[in-house]
Each structure stands twice: as structure tokens, then as C-alpha cells.
Amino acid sequence: MKLVLKITVFVMIITLRTTIYRGIIVLKNTKNGGLIMSKKINVVIWNENFHEQTKPEIAAVYPKGIHGAIAEKLSELGEYNIKTATLDQPCHGLTDEVLDNCDVLIWWGHAKHGDVSDEIAEKVKNRVLDGMGFIALHSAHLCKPFVKLMGTVCRSKWRENDEKERIWVIEPSHPIAEGLPEYIELEQEETYGERFEIPTPDDLVFISWFSGGEVFRSGVCYKRGLGKVFYFRPGHESYPTYYRDDIALIIRNAVEWASPRNFTRPTLGHFEAIEKVKDKFEGMSDADRKHENLGK
Numbered sequence: 206m207k208l209v210l211k212i213t214v215f216v217m218i219i220t221l222r223t224t225i226y227r228g229i230i231v232l233k234n235t236k237n238g239g240l241i242m243s244k245k246i247n248v249v250i251w252n253e254n255f256h257e258q259t260k261p262e263i264a265a266v267y268p269k270g271i272h273g274a275i276a277e278k279l280s281e282l283g284e285y286n287i288k289t290a291t292l293d294q295p296c297h298g299l300t301d302e303v304l305d306n307c308d309v310l311i312w313w314g315h316a317k318h319g320d321v322s323d324e325i326a327e328k329v330k331n332r333v334l335d336g337m338g339f340i341a342l343h344s345a346h347l348c349k350p351f352v353k354l355m356g357t358v359c360r361s362k363w364r365e366n367d368e369k370e371r372i373w374v375i376e377p378s379h380p381i382a383e384g385l386p387e388y389i390e391l392e393q394e395e396t397y398g399e400r401f402e403i404p405t406p407d408d409l410v411f412i413s414w415f416s417g418g419e420v421f422r423s424g425v426c427y428k429r430g431l432g433k434v435f436y437f438r439p440g441h442e443s444y445p446t447y448y449r450d451d452i453a454l455i456i457r458n459a460v461e462w463a464s465p466r467n468f469t470r471p472t473l474g475h476f477e478a479i480e481k482v483k484d485k486f487e488g489m490s491d492a493d494r495k496h497e498n499l500g501k
């Protein structure tokens with residue numbers, strides 16, 4: 206009870222601080238001529254929304270879908286522009302317009318990974334390389350965009366047996382762990398076990414222990430191109446995990462961490478020297494110069 210109270214107070218402080226912080230940034234940019242930064246992070250929560258439609262016992266846990274539950278909890282923790290998208294919508298709800306305006310895409314999938322079009326998965330991957338944040342939840346470790354981004358098969362062991370999961374925070378100073386105690390416990394969850402076939406993470410934030418004896422790298426971070434990727438393990442569809450304040454706090458922290466910053470895009474391809482240097486192709490036309498360069 207004491208722990209729950211601590212987390213609740215922390216969430217209130219964080220929410221207030223984020224609101225003030227964003228306010229300052231917007232003011233500063235307006236003063237400088239209205240530079241680019243949007244006030245709110247644009248979040249899209251994608252869900253295959255299959256179990257909720259086909260199994261009454263899952264619909265009873267998530268009557269508004271897993272996407273609906275995550276959207277509700279996230280909106281309690283900050284001011285975000287939140288959209289949801291599901292598999293059965295045209296383009297799976299991920300049109301070019303939706304993706305182009307998305308800062309962070311949260312993905313939940315399990316039984317229908319194969320039904321996601323390769324074209325959409327490729328677009329999601331390319332948006333991440335271009336700076337969009339991507340958060341893969343639970344069985345989304347096998348979704349097409351995540352597997353493409355990892356470059357490995359991403360399989361693991363699993364068992365559904367109502368066992369306890371203890372999630373250890375092993376990088377307490379990481380932004381995604383902000384406000385968490387040393388560990389949190391989920392009384393009943395699906396069990397995952399190593400080996401988890403992912404590349405060695407840039408940051409390993411959480412490790413889970415299960416009462417059946419397994420361990421699992423349950424919170425891992427990657428940079429891919431200009432984008433950031435976070436995988437977070439809990440959230441099997443038959444457990445009410447996404448209604449928990451501590452789980453919502455982790456997802457919110459991940460959204461803040463993965464959201465693109467106001468960075469200058471790097472120059473790519475052929476470019477002129479910054480310093481004054483001798484021009485190897487002096488006197489040559491632009492077309493010939495290009496030909497010389499490409500000929501190498």
C-alpha cells in the first residue's frame with residue numbers, strides 16, 4: 206500500500222513537471238519565431254485487436270481493447286495527442302498521413318503478425334530510421350516492424366501458467382525507470398524465458414524473474430537510425446496488466462524517452478568542404494565533377 210502511494214505521488218509530480226517543462230519550451234520557441242516544436246507528443250497506439258473480438262473472456266478484461274486501456278492510462282499521465290489504430294482498418298490504420306504525423310508508435314500484436322502487410326511494416330521501419338519512436342509491447346517482439354528493426358528472429362520461450370513476475374529495475378538512472386521502486390511484482394502474468402533472440406541491447410533497463418524459475422530481459426532499448434526503440438515484456442491479453450499505474454508509468458516514460466527531439470538533420474551524400482581547401486577538380490563543370498566523383 207505504501208509503495209502504491211509513493212508511485213501515485215511520483216506520477217502526480219512528474220505529470221505537473223512535464224506540463225510546466227513543455228510550456229517553457231513552447232514559449233521559448235514562440236519568442237524565437239515559432240520554431241517547429243509541437244506542444245504535445247503525437248502517440249499512435251496500434252493493436253491487432255483480435256482476442257478482444259473473438260474471446261469473451263479477453264473482452265471482459267479489455268472491453269475497450271488493449272489499445273483503449275493503454276490510451277486511457279496514458280492520458281491520465283500527461284497531455285498527449287493520442288490516436289489508436291487496429292489491424293482491420295484500411296492500411297491497418299497506419300496511412301502515410303498517420304505515420305508522418307506520429308512521434309511514437311506503440312504496438313501490441315500476438316496472433317496476427319502474419320496478417321500485417323509487408324508494405325506497412327516496411328513503412329513503419331523506415332519511419333523509425335527517420336526518427337519516429339517505436340515501443341513494442343509483450344508478444345510484439347515477433348511483430349514484423351520489430352523483427353525488421355532488430356535483424357534477428359526475436360523468439361523466446363513462453364508458458365501461460367498464472368505465475369508471478371518480478372521485474373527488477375537494473376538501470377535505475379535510465380529515463381524509462383524514473384519514479385520506479387527497486388522492483389515491481391505482477392501477481393499473475395504469462396512467463397517468458399531466455400534465451401530471447403535479440404541483438405545485445407544498447408540499454409538493458411529491466412530483467413524479469415518468474416516464479417517458475419525463468420529470467421528474461423524484459424525492458425530493452427535500441428537506437429535504430431535516427432529513431433529509438435523500446436521493448437517491454439508484460440501485457441499478456443488475459444491479465445489486466447495495462448490498468449496498473451506502475452506499468453502505465455513505464456509506458457509513459459518510454460513515450461517521453463522515444464519521442465524525437467528537436468534535432469538538426471544530418472547532411473548526407475556529396476557536400477562541399479567547410480574549410481578552405483584546394484579544389485581537386487578546379488575548372489571542371491558540375492556535370493563532369495559529378496561524373497568524376499561517381500566514377501570512383
Ligand code: ZN
Pocket residue numbers: 315343344395440441442
Ligand atoms: Zn502473451
